[in-house]
Amino acid sequence: MDVLExxxxxxxxxxxxxxxxxxxxxxxxxxxMRAAQALQACGKEFAHVNVLMDQEIFENLPRYADWPxxxxxxxxxxxxxxxxxxxxxxxxxxxxxxxxxxxxKTSA
Amino acid sequence: MSMQIxxxxxxAKELKxxxxxxxxxSNNHNVPPGSESHFKIVVVAPDFEGKSLINRHRMxxxxxxxxxxxxxxxxxxxxxxxxEWNKASGDAPMSPPCMGGGx
Numbered sequence: 565m566d567v568l569e570x571x572x573x574x575x576x577x578x579x580x581x582x583x584x585x586x587x588x589x590x591x592x593x594x595x596x597m598r599a600a601q602a603l604q605a606c607g608k609e610f611a612h613v614n615v616l617m618d619q620e621i622f623e624n625l626p627r628y629a630d631w632p633x634x635x636x637x638x639x640x641x642x643x644x645x646x647x648x649x650x651x652x653x654x655x656x657x658x659x660x661x662x663x664x665x666x667x668x669k670t671s672a
Numbered sequence: 673m674s675m676q677i678x679x680x681x682x683x684a685k686e687l688k689x690x691x692x693x694x695x696x697x698s699n700n701h702n703v704p705p706g707s708e709s710h711f712k713i714v715v716v717a718p719d720f721e722g723k724s725l726i727n728r729h730r731m732x733x734x735x736x737x738x739x740x741x742x743x744x745x746x747x748x749x750x751x752x753x754x755x756e757w758n759k760a761s762g763d764a765p766m767s768p769p770c771m772g773g774g775x
Contacts, residue, residue: 591771592772593770593771594767594768594770595748595767595768596771596773616773631733632733632737633740633746633747643726645725645726647748647768648725648729648748649726653725
């Protein structure tokens with residue numbers, strides 16, 4: 565399967581997914597760590613992809629949604645942004661709302 | 673020209689920024705001394721009015737597309753309109769520490 569299709573399947577197949585350096589338990593970049601922590605604080609399950617373990621995704625994810633950096637956070641198939649936006653949304657209470665709505669949609 | 677100045681000049685020109693800070697944070701990361709790889713930018717610009725955060729970041733990503741492709745490894749962005757900046761009392765968030773996953 566083409567790598568962009570593979571990325572698309574992950575994005576569409578999970579209500580919330582973060583593409584990050586490392587894992588939420590063992591992040592390998594401060595920006596990835598903070599974004600994963602914000603998602604964890606929302607109290608719902610989310611998927612993650614460690615881009616350091618998948619060279620093909622690492623190289624091609626930037627062109628998938630035309631976003632040059634990691635981490636990338638997708639909710640309901642849509643890129644919400646990287647670390648700075650995720651944190652700002654968390655601080656405003658918008659991230660929790662979006663994550664909860666996405667979880668409800670999936671279970672409905 | 674240093675990368676820092678190049679970023680400053682491009683953003684100042686393209687965004688008509690009312691306030692612009694470009695901070696080289698490379699020293700906090702796992703790179704040689706004097707590197708210009710990790711930056712934080714704080715921009716206050718009228719063009720951000722009515723735009724979502726993701727669209728503001730996209731504007732900056734596209735202005736700095738060449739630099740992001742080649743030299744810049746990490747770019748923290750904090751974008752404000754004048755009103756938002758006044759509300760934030762001129763205080764942008766701190767960047768996170770390095771955790772060694774450079775690539």
